[in-house]
Amino acid sequence: MSEVRYTDQHEWIRLDGDEATVGITKYAAEALGDVVFVEVPQVGKAVKAGGEAAVVESVKAASDIYAPASGTVSAANDALAAEPSKVNDDPEGGGWFFKLKDVSMDEFGKLMDEGTYKKFLETL
Amino acid sequence: MTYSTETLQRTPLHALHLELGGKMVPFAGYEMPVQYRAGILKEHLHTRQKAGLFDVSHMGQAFLAGDTAALETLTPADVAGLKEGMQRYGLLLTGAGTIKDDFMFSRLAGEKDLYLVVNAGTKDGDFAYIAEKLAGAATLIKRPDRALLALQGPMAAEVLERHSPGISDLTFMKVVRATVAGAPAIISRTGYTGEDGFEISIEGADAERVARALLGEEEVLPIGLGARDSLRLEAGLCLYGHDIDESTDPVEADLVWSIGKRRKLEPTFPNGARIMDKVVNGTARKRVGIRPDGRAPAREGTEIADKSGRIIGRVTSGGFGPSLNAPVAMGYVESGFAADGTAIDLIVRGTAMPATVVPMPFVPHNYRRPKQVSKEL
Numbered sequence: 341m342s343e344v345r346y347t348d349q350h351e352w353i354r355l356d357g358d359e360a361t362v363g364i365t366k367y368a369a370e371a372l373g374d375v376v377f378v379e380v381p382q383v384g385k386a387v388k389a390g391g392e393a394a395v396v397e398s399v400k401a402a403s404d405i406y407a408p409a410s411g412t413v414s415a416a417n418d419a420l421a422a423e424p425s426k427v428n429d430d431p432e433g434g435g436w437f438f439k440l441k442d443v444s445m446d447e448f449g450k451l452m453d454e455g456t457y458k459k460f461l462e463t464l
Numbered sequence: 465m466t467y468s469t470e471t472l473q474r475t476p477l478h479a480l481h482l483e484l485g486g487k488m489v490p491f492a493g494y495e496m497p498v499q500y501r502a503g504i505l506k507e508h509l510h511t512r513q514k515a516g517l518f519d520v521s522h523m524g525q526a527f528l529a530g531d532t533a534a535l536e537t538l539t540p541a542d543v544a545g546l547k548e549g550m551q552r553y554g555l556l557l558t559g560a561g562t563i564k565d566d567f568m569f570s571r572l573a574g575e576k577d578l579y580l581v582v583n584a585g586t587k588d589g590d591f592a593y594i595a596e597k598l599a600g601a602a603t604l605i606k607r608p609d610r611a612l613l614a615l616q617g618p619m620a621a622e623v624l625e626r627h628s629p630g631i632s633d634l635t636f637m638k639v640v641r642a643t644v645a646g647a648p649a650i651i652s653r654t655g656y657t658g659e660d661g662f663e664i665s666i667e668g669a670d671a672e673r674v675a676r677a678l679l680g681e682e683e684v685l686p687i688g689l690g691a692r693d694s695l696r697l698e699a700g701l702c703l704y705g706h707d708i709d710e711s712t713d714p715v716e717a718d719l720v721w722s723i724g725k726r727r728k729l730e731p732t733f734p735n736g737a738r739i740m741d742k743v744v745n746g747t748a749r750k751r752v753g754i755r756p757d758g759r760a761p762a763r764e765g766t767e768i769a770d771k772s773g774r775i776i777g778r779v780t781s782g783g784f785g786p787s788l789n790a791p792v793a794m795g796y797v798e799s800g801f802a803a804d805g806t807a808i809d810l811i812v813r814g815t816a817m818p819a820t821v822v823p824m825p826f827v828p829h830n831y832r833r834p835k836q837v838s839k840e841l
Contacts, residue, residue, distance in 0.1 A: 373690070374505040376784040377759055377791070379813075395813065397761055399504040399784050400690050421759065 345408065345451035348460060352432060353408040353440075355448060360440045362408060364396065367461055369431035373398045375424045380416035380438050387411060387440070389447045394437045396427060409447035411440030475521035476611045476668040477675055484679075484686050492585035494522040497688040504690035508786040511657055511695055512827070515617035516687035517678050524587025525610045525665060527577040528569075528594070530602035535569070535578065538597055540714060540733040542724025548573045551639045551652045553722050555714055556582070556590060561735025563708045563717065565590050570639040570652060577605075579639075579650060581612065581663075583704045611671035616661030616695075618830060619683040624651075624662055627677055631662070635834040645670075645677040653832060657692070658699025658825055660832045697792060698785045700753060700824025706764060707751060707780040707794055715742040716796065718751045749777060750802040753824035754793040754810070758817055761791040762810040768797055769809040769816060776801050779810065785826055792826045793819075 342356045350368035354361045369375070379395040387393045387407035394405035416438045420426055427435040452460060472495040481488065486497030496519070499507060510516055528535060533544040541554030551570040558564045565586045570579040582590045595604040615624055621632040628644040631651060639652035647670035655661035666674055678684050693703065702708045708717045713735075720743055727733060731740045756762055761784050768777040782793030793810070801808060804823050809816035 373499060374503050376505075376786075377761055379760065397784070399508070399694055399786065400498070402761070402763060 345448060345453060346457035346460075347406065347408045347451060349406050351406060351408045353443075353448065353451065355443065358441060358443075359414060360409070360411065360443045360448070361436050362393070362405075362438055362440065363436040364405060364427065364431055365457075366431050369428050369435070372396060372403060372427075373400065375427040378417075378420040378424045378427060378437070380418065380420060381413045383413050383416060385413045387413060389444065396424075396437075405437055407440070408451055409440070409444045411443040413438050414441040415439035473522070475519055476671040477519045477521065480672055480675060481519065481686075486686070486688060489689070491689055492522055492583075494584060496522060497686070499688040499690045500686045502685055504688070504694065505786050507685060507687045507691035508694050510685045511617045511687055511691060512659060512787050513618070514683040514685075515615060515619040515623050515661075515681075516657075516691070517675060517684050518614040518616065518687050518692055519611075519675070520584075520614050520663070521611040521668070521671065522584035523612055524580075524582040524584065524591060525607040525612060526580045526582075526591060527605045527607065528580060528598075528602050529577045529605060530598075532576070532578045532602055534598050534601035535594070536727070536732060538594065538734065540723040540727050540731070540736070540739070541569070542726055543569065543578070545724060545726060546571045548575075549638055549640060551637050551654055555708075555719060555722055556593070557714075557734040558710055559734050561733070561739050562710045562713050563704075564593065564710060566702065566704055566708065566719075568652075568654065570650070572639060572641060572650065579665075581665075585705055609668050610665050611668045613664045613666070613671070613675060613678070614655050614657075614661060615664065615678060615684070616655045616657040616659045616687075617683075618660060620659070620661040621832070623678065623681045623683050624664075626681065627674075634662075636660075636831040645674045647674050649674075656699070656701055657695040658701070658827055658829045659695075660830050691786075693781075694783060694786055697781050697783060697794070698787055698825065698827040699829060700794065700826060702751075702794075703781055712751075712796075713739060713742065713747070715739060716747045716749055716751060746799055748799060749796045750799050751780070751794060751796055752802050753822045753826060754779065754782075754795060754808070754819050755822045755826070756791045756793065756810055756817055756819040759791065760812050760817055762793045762812055762817065762819070766793070766795075767811040768795055768819075769811055770801060771807060771809065773809075773816070775811075776808070787827050794824065797821070
């Protein structure tokens with residue numbers, strides 16, 4: 341059973357067992373436009389909720405990707421270096437950025453579920 | 465710069481931009497499309513492969529009447545020597561000889577007035593400055609009623625020919641009065657993408673009809689500000705307020721080619737003697753092209769360091785070059801580091817990223833120059 345949560349910065353985090361995968365939402369990918377460069381964190385790096393964890397750059401500008409919850413980076417999507425357009429093509433699938441272990445379940449539980457995130461998008 | 469939305473101006477094509485799915489952003493006091501539905505990458509590549517239509521109506525258009533050669537007191541360009549039917553690039557200088565703006569000026573066949581086009585963000589200041597400095601000699605007639613379109617790309621000529629028969633005979637930097645889709649126009653074979661193309665000045669009331677006629681051609685896509693910026697950066701062309709401003713002079717900016725030959729011999733432009741001294745003896749810093757060795761773009765403001773970590777300059781324009789599929793930048797470095805091939809570092813998010821000083825343009829220009837080599841240029 342996997343469970344997905346969302347941040348108001350348009351990151352998603354999907355928990356599968358004790359590992360979580362992080363990426364940006366379709367809304368964020370569309371707002372950014374064509375992604376041309378992605379910088380993923382190093383495996384083993386400790387990240388804090390709301391802290392800078394990755395960088396995504398479109399033709400126009402660079403944007404930080406924040407960790408939705410604290411944890412330790414257990415994997416990074418190195419395929420994005422060669423194919424950054426995956427972020428646009430499949431933001432909530434193959435365009436994932438990194439995985440986390442030792443995720444703070446407290447912080448995870450406070451994030452928006454899908455219904456709340458959809459309502460949040462309507463307010464923008 | 466930020467602008468409140470209430471004060472933003474609109475060009476005559478505003479409704480058309482919205483209809484075409486333009487993502488509107490504030491730019492130089494105007495509400496302008498940064499991209500349309502295709503997106504910046506596709507718009508950029510399409511312009512290099514086929515043809516793109518740009519709304520540049522926010523730029524400042526004017527005519528200068530009277531003793532137009534008096535403009536030489538404000539620019540180092542050769543104004544008096546400009547032949548009929550020709551357009552030229554010039555720098556508008558402050559009293560100190562730094563760059564107040566860059567602009568295009570044209571002498572239309574059989575007409576005494578000069579036709580000027582200046583940048584959008586600086587137009588009010590430029591026009592007030594020119595009017596004040598040339599008072600008594602020449603009069604500036606602003607033309608905010610006019611729209612300006614740019615049709616750029618290798619297929620621009622065959623497309624425009626269908627709506628303005630004979631126009632494809634015009635060569636690079638030439639300008640003519642003609643009609644396009646029945647509307648009276650001033651058309652020059654110029655642009656700011658590095659591609660062949662045209663700039664088309666028309667009455668605001670005709671703008672939408674002309675734009676729709678050109679967009680109706682299958683080769684043409686509408687192109688927003690995002691691709692306009694990446695195209696001009698790949699072409700090595702300066703963006704005013706970024707690569708050149710009132711803190712830079714023509715020599716540092718590597719724009720000495722815009723100083724007329726006659727003007728160099730008799731430098732009657734602002735701070736002319738000092739500028740000519742720099743032409744001969746060099747400057748402390750120089751604008752250069754930069755290719756990051758890796759994939760990470762270096763944005764405007766990125767510090768440039770030598771290999772020992774000492775800061776030697778700053779990026780003034782930087783991003784991703786879609787035609788090169790690689791990051792590109794331009795910036796100022798201490799002159800000792802300005803030679804092509806010099807290895808430098810770019811400090812991106814606190815990390816030194818290796819890069820190399822390279823010649824510009826990054827993508828070769830594709831202008832339609834006259835067959836005979838002309839001394840005009």
